[in-house]
Structures are given as structure tokens and as C-alpha cells.
Amino acid sequence: MMSEHAGSFWVRLFCSPGFKFALIGFLVLMLMIPQFLVWAMVSERENNARNVRVQVASSWGLEQNIKGPFLIIPFIEKSTVISDGKPVQQLIERRAIFLPDVLSINGKVRSKVLHRSIYEATVYNADLKLAGRFKTPDFGKIAPNAVEIRWKDTVFSLALSSVSGLKETADLTINNGHKVNFEPSIGMPKARGMSGIHARLFPSSGKPEGPMPAFHFSTDLSFAGSQALRFAPAGRDTEISITSDWPHPSFDGAFLPKTRKISKDGFSASWQVPHLARSIPQSWVGDDVSVFNGFPNAASRNVSRRPVVRRKMLTSLSSGRSLDQFGRTMFGVKFYIPLDHYDLVNRALKYGLMFLVTAFAGVFVMELLSGRRVHPVQYLFVGIMMVFFYVLLLSMSEHIGFFKAYMVSALATGGMLSLYVGKIQQSLKKGLIMLAIFLVIYGFLYMVLSLEDYALIAGALLGFVMLSATMFLTLRVDWSGAGREAVGSDNI
Numbered sequence: 001m002m003s004e005h006a007g008s009f010w011v012r013l014f015c016s017p018g019f020k021f022a023l024i025g026f027l028v029l030m031l032m033i034p035q036f037l038v039w040a041m042v043s044e045r046e047n048n049a050r051n052v053r054v055q056v057a058s059s060w061g062l063e064q065n066i067k068g069p070f071l072i073i074p075f076i077e078k079s080t081v082i083s084d085g086k087p088v089q090q091l092i093e094r095r096a097i098f099l100p101d102v103l104s105i106n107g108k109v110r111s112k113v114l115h116r117s118i119y120e121a122t123v124y125n126a127d128l129k130l131a132g133r134f135k136t137p138d139f140g141k142i143a144p145n146a147v148e149i150r151w152k153d154t155v156f157s158l159a160l161s162s163v164s165g166l167k168e169t170a171d172l173t174i175n176n177g178h179k180v181n182f183e184p185s186i187g188m189p190k191a192r193g194m195s196g197i198h199a200r201l202f203p204s205s206g207k208p209e210g211p212m213p214a215f216h217f218s219t220d221l222s223f224a225g226s227q228a229l230r231f232a233p234a235g236r237d238t239e240i241s242i243t244s245d246w247p248h249p250s251f252d253g254a255f256l257p258k259t260r261k262i263s264k265d266g267f268s269a270s271w272q273v274p275h276l277a278r279s280i281p282q283s284w285v286g287d288d289v290s291v292f293n294g295f296p297n298a299a300s301r302n303v304s305r306r307p308v309v310r311r312k313m314l315t316s317l318s319s320g321r322s323l324d325q326f327g328r329t330m331f332g333v334k335f336y337i338p339l340d341h342y343d344l345v346n347r348a349l350k351y352g353l354m355f356l357v358t359a360f361a362g363v364f365v366m367e368l369l370s371g372r373r374v375h376p377v378q379y380l381f382v383g384i385m386m387v388f389f390y391v392l393l394l395s396m397s398e399h400i401g402f403f404k405a406y407m408v409s410a411l412a413t414g415g416m417l418s419l420y421v422g423k424i425q426q427s428l429k430k431g432l433i434m435l436a437i438f439l440v441i442y443g444f445l446y447m448v449l450s451l452e453d454y455a456l457i458a459g460a461l462l463g464f465v466m467l468s469a470t471m472f473l474t475l476r477v478d479w480s481g482a483g484r485e486a487v488g489s490d491n492i
Contacts, residue, residue: 157186166197
């Protein structure tokens with residue numbers, strides 16, 4: 001008798017809606033495993049796309065960061081140091097760096113999207129005109145102990161992060177007349193990996209007799225790059241204005257544009273950065289140091305410049321600043337692709353749990369209201385198909401775009417699942433109801449993905465509405481199964 005009572009209890013338990021509800025919850029958690037595998041697949045494909053962009057950019061031109069121009073002037077100062085308890089006079093060759101008093105950059109950027117296999121990369125060609133003015137360099141503020149200033153070796157330097165992107169030769173025009181050819185490299189031996197171009201302002205036949213006067217400069221640059229273009233606020237007063245045919249700019253960095261205009265045909269933007277906003281000195285002494293034997297006539301041109309090998313002494317003398325002082329003051333624009341299908345698939349996967357719960361809730365409520373049982377294995381098939389929706393979405397979005405891929409994947413999986421549930425319930429009406437439910441789920445998910453900034457609140461509202469509907473539709477459900485006569489032949 002007790003065994004029959006125990007058997008009846010277990011039968012009621014396994015047949016109860018409450019047990020089915022718990023089992024469905026367990027299936028949802030188990031289905032998160034293949035969903036995580038899909039997430040890993042998306043990451044792998046995204047990495048492949050990123051590698052292709054890097055390969056295209058390395059051939060076309062990387063992100064371009066323009067720093068400068070700088071005026072680099074070598075000078076020699078005399079110093080007395082203590083070596084082995086004795087005072088030793090030495091000559092120290094340093095380099096002074098000066099920034100322009102005024103800098104303006106104007107130009108046009110023509111963008112395009114290159115394709116390699118199924119992947120794409122955003123690249124551009126830029127034509128910029130740099131103009132400005134340098135004041136007479138004042139060594140009294142930064143190098144009061146200078147005994148010789150090598151004006152003839154003055155270098156005009158311009159840093160460019162990817163010099164391989166330069167497509168044409170460039171000349172520097174001084175005072176609207178004199179032209180000087182640019183040469184490779186930044187023009188400073190120890191520039192810590194900075195690449196760029198430089199021009200010697202005074203050839204050997206044109207050595208100035210005294211301090212360099214103030215001068216105006218201008219140069220035209222034509223180069224290629226990819227994904228982003230950034231500038232440094234090198235001038236005491238910096239003004240930058242660019243136009244482009246790219247309709248999706250993303251302005252970033254330390255300074256946003258003072259004015260901007262964005263349309264489907266492109267954008268225009270201008271920045272204005274005063275020296276008070278950049279926290280960068282107008283001149284400083286670089287950390288590129290050479291030490292030589294020194295004598296009383298050390299300032300003469302014929303002084304011996306044989307290096308002294310004293311590493312500790314050299315380290316103590318290298319107290320200058322690096323050429324690059326801009327740090328986090330860079331600013332500019334990214335050529336942003338707003339509808340990256342990998343990002344959208346990733347965002348859709350973040351709602352995967354809610355997606356599964358909502359679909360299972362629809363099938364479960366229909367099962368409770370109709371009285372026709374749905375086996376857990378059939379729930380598992382429904383869940384696997386809904387996870388497979390993401391695989392279809394990922395694979396097709398790489399070829400036909402996210403919107404078309406979403407429509408095809410949603411109609412294929414939603415239509416098939418509606419037909420499957422209708423067959424289980426043996427009712428065309430219930431199949432059509434499930435089709436409406438799936439259309440609402442897929443439609444709401446797409447709306448959530450399109451909202452971007454309001455995605456979280458939209459997803460929360462969907463979850464709230466579905467949970468509330470499920471709660472009220474199942475008010476009369478006997479979750480324990482106590483009021484149901486146990487039948488041994490019932491399916492779980």
C-alpha cells in the first residue's frame with residue numbers, strides 16, 4: 001500500500017506543471033553552452049576581420065597621427081661634474097625643441113571601403129595644407145648655459161605615424177618664397193621610435209649669422225591612411241579644419257570640434273585649441289644628449305668631440321624631455337562603420353537568455369492551456385533551433401548584410417518552429433499563434449538592436465511584459481499536480 005502511494009506521488013510529481021517548469025529552466029541553462037560556442041565563433045570571425053583590416057591598412061596606410069611641426073636646434077653647453085673626486089669639464093650637446101606660435105591645418109579627406117574576400121576595411125586619401133609661424137627661438141628660458149648654438153643645423157620636423165602612406169614628395173615653403181625639400185626620418189637621432197620627415201632650414205652655404213629670425217612656413221601633404229586621422233595641438237594657437245565624404249564620423253580625443261556638420265554626403269569639422277587648454281610647454285630641451293671632452297676653448301668650432309665612455313655620468317645628464325610631449329592631447333576623427341554586423345550579432349547574443357526564456361514560455365503556456373503534452377525532448381529541439389538562429393545570422397550577415405540576414409534567419413527559424421509546434425499540438429490555429437509570438441520576439445529583438453542607447457530599457461520592458469503575461473495566464477494552473485489523477489501512461 002505504501003509502495004503504491006509512493007509510486008503515485010512520484011508519478012504526480014513528474015507529471016506536474018511545476019516539475020515541467022523546473023525541467024524547462026534546466027534545459028534553458030544547458031542551452032547556454034551551445035550559445036557560448038556561437039559567441040566564440042563570432043569572436044573568431046571578428047578577429048579574422050580585424051586581421052584583414054590590419055593587413056589592408058599595412059599596405060594602404062595605417063591610422064595617421066600628425067604631431068608637430070617641431071623646430072629642433074642643437075646647442076652645446078659646458079658642465080662641470082665630479083669624477084673620481086675631481087672636477088671635470090665637459091661639453092654636452094643637446095637639442096632644443098620649439099613649437100610654432102601659430103598652426104593651421106586645412107584639408108580634404110576622400111574615403112573608400114576596400115574589400116578582401118568577405119571582409120572590408122575603411123581607408124582614405126588626405127590632402128592637407130599646414131601653415132603657421134615660428135617666433136625667434138629664445139634659448140634664455142630653456143638653456144641659459146649654452147656656449148654655442150648650432151643655427152646651421154636647425155631642423156624643421158614633422159611626425160607622421162605611418163610615413164609609408166605618403167604618396168607624393170613634399171616641400172617646405174618659408175616666408176612664401178624659399179623652398180626646402182623634406183628628407184626621410186624625424187631628424188632627431190633619439191626620437192623614441194617616432195617616424196616622420198624633416199627639412200634642414202639652412203644648408204652649409206647658407207649659415208645664418210646669429211639668431212634665427214621669426215618666419216612663416218607652409219607645406220602640402222598628400223598621404224593615405226585607414227580608420228582614423230588624429231592631430232596634435234602643436235601650435236600655441238591651433239586651428240584645424242577638414243572636410244570628408246564619409247557620412248559616419250566619430251570624433252574622439254582630448255578636444256571635440258568647435259563646429260561640425262554631418263550629412264549623408266559627408267562631414268565637415270573644425271577645431272580650435274588655445275595654448276591654455278593643452279598643458280604643453282612651448283619649448284624644452286630634448287633628452288638626446290652627447291658628452292665630449294671639454295677645454296676652456298670648448299665653444300670653438302675646432303673642439304675635439306670624442307665621446308667619453310661614462311655610462312653613469314651620461315645617465316645623470318639625460319634629464320631632458322622626449323620629443324613627444326602630446327600624450328593624451330591628441331584629437332581627431334574615426335571613420336566609423338555604424339552597422340558592424342559582428343557587433344550586432346554580439347549584442348543579439350547578449351539577449352540570448354531572454355530570447356530562449358520567452359520562446360519556451362510561449363510554448364509552455366500553450367501546452368498548459370491546451371492540455372496536450374509537449375515532451376522535454378521537443379523543448380530541446382525548439383531551443384537548439386533558436387540557438388541555430390544565431391549561426392544563420394552570423395554566416396549570412398558576412399555576405400548579404402545584417403538586415404537581410406536577420407530577416408531570412410528570423411523567417412526561416414520562426415516559420416519552421418511555428419510549423420513544428422503546430423504539428424505537436426495538431427492545430428493550425430496554435431501554429432499561427434506561435435508564428436505571431438515568434439514574429440513579435442524577432443521583431444522586438446531587432447528593434448532593441450537598432451535602438452543602441454535605449455537597448456537595455458527596451459529589453460527590460462520586453463522581459464517585464466512577457467513575465468507578467470505568463471504569470472496571469474497561468475493563474476489557474478495546478479503547479480503541483482495534486483488535483484490531477486495520476487495516470488502511469490502520461491508523458492512527462
